[in-house]
Amino acid sequence: MTTDKLPAGDNLSVFAGVRDWIFDLDDTLYPPETGVFTAVMSRIRAxxxxxxxxxxxxxLxxxxxxxxxxxxxxxxLMEEHGVDPExxxxxxxAVDRSVLTPNPALAAALSRLPGRKFILTSGTHAHAGETLSRLGLDDRFDGMFDIVDADYLPKPAEATYAAFLARFSVEPTAAAMFEDTPRNLVVPRALGMRTVLVVGQTAARHDVPPADxxxxxxxxxxxxxxDTLSG
Structure with missing residues (x-):
């Protein structure tokens, strides 16, 4: 499937029965072209x-x-250099998020989805909160699970997904996961979630997408x- 066409409505009927919608944050809820997560990566390098x-x-x-x-x-860095994670x-x-602006189309689309919406991020609650506020999405989610909640064990660790699912009583076969990192969709897909890979406008074609x-x-x-679910 190429990135320049949306799937047919019949295909989207697989989302029927989804009660929980799970979203990564960085480069998923906003385009990677904004450079916000690139700035985070630069600070990690420094x-x-x-x-x-x-x-x-x-x-690097x-x-x-x-x-x-x-x-x-x-x-x-924690394992090999004893770095304090906090x-x-x-x-x-500590990055400039001023490039991020409200996304009313995304806010409206999230509101129309039936069921709960969650953030599952390898960032922090503070970073997610500030980012969602900039995007005008801070009132669109029912819960958030960050890297601290995961005991600093990031996706794609199976234990992290298990901890998230247990925290919010999510049934994987009635859930959908949205991510920009292919490897982070492997476990959700194996658990029975519907999976969506979110890519940037300049992303290369994925001949064999690691997602539905x-x-x-x-x-x-x-x-x-x-539209499909309400039709």
């Missing part, structure tokens, strides 16, 4: 360089290595889902 004493170039390699091995750079999280999320659907326009996708 933090990594400072606490490990390596160059910026080596910090280390950042990628830890993310691949531990799920996040933070987990790698100090890390405060520093790396792929979209570069989340508000339009959700609107089509809501």
């Amino acid at each position: 933090y990594t360089a400072r606490v490990t004493g390596v160059t910026a170039e080596d910090a 390699a280390l950042q990628r290595n830890y993310a691949a091995r531990y799920g996040t750079t933070l987990r790698g 100090d890390f999280l405060v520093e790396v999320h 659907f792929i979209t570069a326009d989340l508000p339009a996708f959700l609107t089509h889902v809501a």
Whole structure:
């Protein structure tokens, strides 16, 4: 499936029976083209360089290595350098969010979805709260589960999904997951969730999407889902 077309309405009928809608935050509820999460990643790189004493170039390699091995750079820094996670999280999320503006189309689409809506993020409650406020979405969600709630064990760890599901009494087969990172959809899909990969407008084509659907326009996708379910 390419990113320039929405799936047919008949296909969207698979969302019938979904009671819980789960969304990643960064680069999912706002486009990656805004650069907000890129700024977070830059601050992670700078933090990594400072606490490990390596160059910026080596910090980038280390950042990628830890993310691949531990799920996040933070987990790698905690395991191998004893970094204080609270100090890390405060520093790396101190970014300028002024580029983010209210998204009334997304707010309206979320309101039309039947059931509960949740945020499942590897960021923090504070970062998510400020970001949602900028997007005009702070009153659209019923709950939030962040990296601290996950005991600093990030997606795609199975234990993190299990903890989230238990916290909010979510039945996976009656849930849908929206993510910008393909590997974070593997466990939800295996659990029986409907899965949607959200990509940027400039994303490369996915010949074999690691999800049930792929979209570069989340508000339009959700609107089509809501139209299908209400029809």
